[in-house]
Amino acid sequence: MSATTPAGPPAADGAVLRVVVVGHGMAASRLVDEVVARSADGRATRRVRLTVVGDEPYGAYNRVLLSEVVAGKVEVAALALSDGDELRRAGVDVRDGVRAIGLDLPAPVAGAGDGVGTRAGTRAGAAAPATVLLSDGTRLVADRVVLATGAAAHVPALPGLDPEHLPAGVHALRTLDDCREIVAASTNARHALVLGGGVLGVEAGRGLVGRGVPTTVVSTGPHLVDRQLDAAGGAVLARALRRLGLPSLASSGVAAVDVRAGRLVGVRLADGTDRPVDLLVLSCGVRPRTALAAAAGLACRRGVVVDDALVTSHPAVLAVGDCAEHRGAVPGLVAPAWDQARVVADRLTGARPDATYVPQTAVLRVKAAGLDVAAVGETLVDPLEADEGTEVVQLLDAAHGRYVKAVVRGDRVVGAVSIGDPRAAAELTVLVDRGTPAPLDRAVLVLPGARRGTAERADDPTRIPDRATICRCNGVTKGAIVRVWRGGARTVPEIATATRATTGCGTCADAVGGIADWLARQASDPPPADAPGAAGAVAPPPADPAGPATPAVPHEPVSPLEGALR
Amino acid sequence: MSAAPVHAPRGAAPGGPVDTHCPYCALQCATTLTPEPVGADGVAGVGVAGRAFPTNRGGLCQKGWTAGAVLRAGDRLTAPLVRGRHLGRTGAAADALEPTSWDTALDLVAGTVRRVQAESGPDAVAVFGGGGLTNEKAYALGALARAVLRTSRIDYNGRFCMSSAAAAGNRAFGLDRGLPFPLTDLGGADAVLLVGSNLAETMPPAQAHLARAVARGGLVVVDPRRTPTAALAEDGGGLHLQNVPGTDLALVLGIAHVVLAEGLADEEYLAARTTGADALRRSLAAWWPERTERVTGVPASLVRAAALRLAAASPHRGGAGAYVLTGRGAEQHAKGTDTVTACINLALALGLPGVAGSGWGCITGQGNGQGGREHGQKSDQLPGYRKIDDPAARAHVAAVWGVDPDELPGPGLPAVQLLRSLGRPGGSRVLLVHGSNLVVSAPRSGDVVERLGALDLLVVADLVPSETALLADVVLPVPQWAEEEGTMTSLEGRVLRRRRAVPPPAGVRDELEVWADLAERLGRPGILPRTAAEAFDGLRRASAGGTADYSGITWDRLDAGEALHWPCPDDPASAAPTHPGTPRTFLDGFATPDGRARIVPVDHRPPADDLRPDAPLHLVTGRVLQHYQSGAQTRRVAELVAAHPAPFVELHPDLAARLEIDEGADVELTTARGTARAVARFSGTARPDTVFMAFHWAGEGSVNRLTNDALDPVSSMPEFKVCAVSVRLAPPRPAAGTPVLEEVPA
Incomplete structure (x- = not known):
């Protein structure tokens, strides 16, 4: 009845490690790519025969961008992360549209508990292989199994809702199919409601509004994105969303759904009010998919428990991504999943047999048109209650939808929030991520725009000091131009002859002409008593090294290059 | 003054003015040299003037104007x-x-x-x-x-x-010509993306060709520093993408992601003129703007904006033309070839290469x-x-x-x-x-x-x-430039005559x-x-x-004023070569066996020598306007030395305050490879996590004592542009009389 397919050639010599990857999402796809890359570029010290099993019929795709598809920004075709044919050419056995339904593990052998460890090729003696049973009856034999089963959308228990059979109009947002259904539903929807005020809920709501569907976000928490934002941040975000046409209700929730003839027609909110709603998007978090692991007897808490080598409680089984619980955390973000994939690839291929996973700071970024929100690392520290040695600086500018907060410990930024300031978001993220030291003046952290260097500009020559460079190509300062003008060089070509100003790229011709005009006007007015002499005299160098700022005088612009080349 | 009328090149009359080109960079600005009498030093000098020419339009930078002084350098070698x-x-x-x-x-x-x-x-x-x-x-x-x-x-x-750009160009197109189009073509574009090029300082007269793109807010500059070129972009309403050093590749992947994901690619072009577009699409799926932001420090919104401006300028969306250009900033890395490849892939996605008025190019550096x-x-x-x-x-x-x-x-x-x-x-x-x-x-x-x-x-x-x-x-x-005959091939692949204006000093061969x-x-x-x-x-x-076929090019044709870009094959059937040269390559197909550009998906990786606790800052390297390469020539020109007399290290004032370094103080920089010393100069144009040094100086201020020789696996280009450095106030110098062991003669 069931065929037994070895996940690789029989390895009498022990040279080939047979690895079955269960799941074909973002973590698995990255793992496969990393293994293939190590095998191709010579970093691998061991041959690995990969089989990857995914229950969705598509190859791996970029789940992070699903909300962008809902928003109509990104095309579905741009989500694909892998191509089955290409992987097969690279020697990977790709099985999409099949589910792993069972995992038979041999009793662990004492002393073999190194995952893939450093004992290359010792598996034959270490333990009998594992077997992965697939929904099509196939049994895959594996020396190592990597669980990358991901997480499933959490569907809350609501009166009127059967989580196993969601009625028309009610959708989670986790898979490509969910996304397609929401997009299809949005074309006829009159009132949408997003349940869940986390990042994905906000993104989905923003996307639906962008599609012209009146939408409300409802969250049970005290404010939006409450796991990463403090109350002020949540309030600023809610304000910004309202301005974008997306109202939100915090400290609320859905008490019941009203389904008629298999179709959603309304919801009752926690406060008892009824709302007509024909599209309900459930964005209530995810739950790691641990059923397979649990049934096989692997230790599971919220996720499948792994150590720093990403090995589960069984030495032949590893886990990565949203299904894995490492040091009590299930990050649920793609960056850690990809870091984990690299570690597992290093270990499986022997490229770095002792590689371990070190969690990096979590970076949360909202992708929504007209909205810029980032939350990095420790974000919930209270500015007035911070520990000794922890500094919090923040900028609250609710009127302009701006809230920036930085948490500093020692000289490192350990947490940051940025709403409505894209530059702050980018710079703070890099500071936290790379551990580069914070500036002495912490205020700079929350006002990065104020720090911008201003290069000398030649477009308003009359305002700038004499030492300022007017002609960069030839290093000619305003002071030099003033001197030769007073020496008799009155036109742009004459000034060019005397100083070479304008004779490079020619773009400073306007500025040089402006200075000449200004000097001419000045000369026609009676000079102040203490001003340097009339035409012909050479101005003494200004006492102030920066030179006096000269007054603004309007001038007629000269076209670029005209001065230099006429 | 500099606008000599267009005329047949001069140089026939002995002692008369001679038309040639500048000794320095690949722009090869046209000049006229007027020989001066042999001086007391026994060396013949020249007067230099700019000459009207399509690339420099009569202009010269300060280096060019003062080039004559190198002929008369006080320490010219005149005997073995x-x-x-x-x-x-x-x-x-x-x-x-x-x-x-x-x-x-x-x-x-x-x-x-x-x-x-x-x-x-x-x-x-x-x-x-x-x-x-x-x-x-x-x-x-x-x-x-x-x-x-x-x-x-x-x-x-x-x-x-040039090796990274050359390797990437060959890999994609089967041919490596820095600019596969005349430089003047840039003047018709609505948008130009400059990745790692500080054109305004390194090749000043060339920036005139960017005027239209600047005026339309279409100049987009990728540089960790706010260089004059970056300022040119921002001042014109364009974009400066001030990324973390060593992340150009990720940034370009992010821009290309937006182009493909948001339906801005030229699908018809990709189908007709390239191979590998599907693999490109998949490789870019992982580089959405927010992820790009985390790696590069460039706001996701700016990544999107850059993509939108380039797309709007691209021919398939009705724009007047767009260019993607790379410079050493993108290329001098252990991943330089892949960074240039990413730029080429972006240009291909937008349908630019091999289309008149658009394209990808590399801005060649040396003369x-x-x-x-x-x-x-x-x-x-x-x-x-x-x-x-x-x-x-x-x-x-x-x-x-x-x-x-x-x-x-x-x-x-x-x-x-x-x-x-x-x-x-x-x-x-x-x-x-x-x-x-x-x-x-x-x-x-x-x-x-x-x-x-x-x-x-x-x-x-x-x-x-x-x-x-x-x-x-x-x-x-x-001998040097004004003392020799020959040809130079400029950044646009045009072959130019270098002519002798004066004889070399006696003893020189x-x-x-x-x-x-x-x-x-x-x-x-x-x-x-x-x-x-x-x-x-x-x-x-x-x-x-x-x-690179030069067989149809002769000195006679060049002396007659013909503008000849290679390839320029000879025609065996005719008595004299007649091929007009190839100002624009690839218009009819790429130089690959099937005529299609090859898209090679690439991925980002961090610098070979990344930040660590004992080297917590990025060191980036580059140039100043007044000096050329190792400075052997320009450090002998008084006017240029006056502008930039000594090695310096550019620091952000925030960083300097944290390190308790005053402007003008001596700073000591240490990497895994060596130590250097230079004067602190403050600038708000650098990132606070980055210090900058120019590489024109020798001795203890030579930044190449510090730079990393990690190599690009394809091109063997060293990673000049970024490494990890520690910076501190320099310890006091040894007392007078103590020998300084490391001093290299200047």
């Missing part, structure tokens, strides 16, 4: 110098460089070459060339190495400049950085951009040289590997250096100095006692004659050309049928 020990001197005189005769110097070189080759084989002698040599000299130097010395060990300083990389100075290459491991190419070139193809060596070692091998088992024992001041310009230069010291004989041909010449056993005085004499001493007469005209004729024949 030989280290006393080779002349039997003892004591202090053994270590001194002593003026001698040409015969003595060349006999020493030839004798040593014979001896070490007899002992250790042909590869015991190595040749290091330069991207500033004329085409004729680049060609003859390759012939000297392969046909006379029969060594495989030749490479050149272009490895440090003959283009021609210098085509005619045989590269370790794996024969003239005409032929491959040295291609039997047909070997047979063709060997026939031109009159040697047996089997005598030609195979591929040698790229520059850094070649330098690392010197004086080691299997490495070369004699090195001939031409047109390169490599102890200033090579990465990890402390090690380079050590390797040079391990040679049996170091021979350096130079104009002035450069820092490399001062380490040599034999120094050969050679042209490299071509020197090499021919050396060949005679080595018993291989008749192979090398003795004059530039003869060399160009050889180059034409050797390049005929090659990728």
